[in-house]
Amino acid sequence: MAGVNVCIKCSMFIFNFVFWLCGAIILSVAISIRAGKIGQEILAPGDADLNLFIAVNILIFVGAVIMILGFLGCCGAMKENQFMMILFFVGLLMILLLQVAAGIVATTRKSKTEQALNKTLLINARLLSSTDENERVFQKAFSELQEELKCCGLVNGASDWGSNFQHYYRTCECPSESDSSCTKYSGKTIYKQSCFASISQMFSKRLFIVIALAFGLAAIEVLGLIFSIVLYCQMRKK
Numbered sequence: 001m002a003g004v005n006v007c008i009k010c011s012m013f014i015f016n017f018v019f020w021l022c023g024a025i026i027l028s029v030a031i032s033i034r035a036g037k038i039g040q041e042i043l044a045p046g047d048a049d050l051n052l053f054i055a056v057n058i059l060i061f062v063g064a065v066i067m068i069l070g071f072l073g074c075c076g077a078m079k080e081n082q083f084m085m086i087l088f089f090v091g092l093l094m095i096l097l098l099q100v101a102a103g104i105v106a107t108t109r110k111s112k113t114e115q116a117l118n119k120t121l122l123i124n125a126r127l128l129s130s131t132d133e134n135e136r137v138f139q140k141a142f143s144e145l146q147e148e149l150k151c152c153g154l155v156n157g158a159s160d161w162g163s164n165f166q167h168y169y170r171t172c173e174c175p176s177e178s179d180s181s182c183t184k185y186s187g188k189t190i191y192k193q194s195c196f197a198s199i200s201q202m203f204s205k206r207l208f209i210v211i212a213l214a215f216g217l218a219a220i221e222v223l224g225l226i227f228s229i230v231l232y233c234q235m236r237k238k
Contacts, residue, residue: 008234012077012227016088019224020070022217027063029209058102059214065095066217073224082235089228096221099214117203121196125154129162139164142195147171149202150181151195158185160194 069091076084127135128142146152152172153160161168165186172190174182183192 008227008231009077009080012231013074015220015224015227016070016073016077019073019217019220020067022213022220023063023066023070025063026059026213026217027067029206029213030057030059030063032206058098062095062099062102062214065091069095073228076228077231080235082232085228085232085235089225089232092221092224092228096218096225099218099221102214114200114204117200121154121199125156125160128154128160129164131163139168143168143171145199146191146195149195149198150191151193151198152185152191153194154199155194155196157192157194158190 069088072084072091073088075081076088124138124142127138130139142154152158158165158169158172165172169186169188169190172185172188174189174191176182177184177189181191181193182189184190
């Protein structure tokens, strides 16, 4: 058989295509968390000591680099380019080490991250009752979110809105007064539960998806390292 073993080339190409797709998924999910309503408008105004988006920003970088490496791996395999395969191997090894380090940091700082998230939400709860025009963007964004999550207020329920309640009560309204999840407040039938728990769960769930993808990808990356070594050795023997 001429050239590098066709089976190895095809396997390497398929691996890198799947690898590229995984990078695209990680990148899209991480960006959706960073740029979404919860990340950009609900959490961003807070002044927590810990940046909640450090892990997400790292994963955006990792996702982008993975897509580039996937492209390099595909080209290197099909063109039998040794330089591209070396770049692919070194880049993949660095990404793998970065993911492992980020995973260890995320695990050890999990409780601090949760505390920072809670602190940010508590700080932002004060903005709901603010009459400052600068806080209108946050209030409008949160009003839309509470309608989506079927809750009212951020921490203490409808009382978080203060005098602004009359402006935003419609997104708090409950369809039925007899529903156990509803209550009466200022003559309006609204959801009794605040959005604190729902936002925390939503943020944690999305972050878990990204972390699970990252760790799942680590196993694929080990295979990629093995494939690239085998393919490079075949090229050298040519």
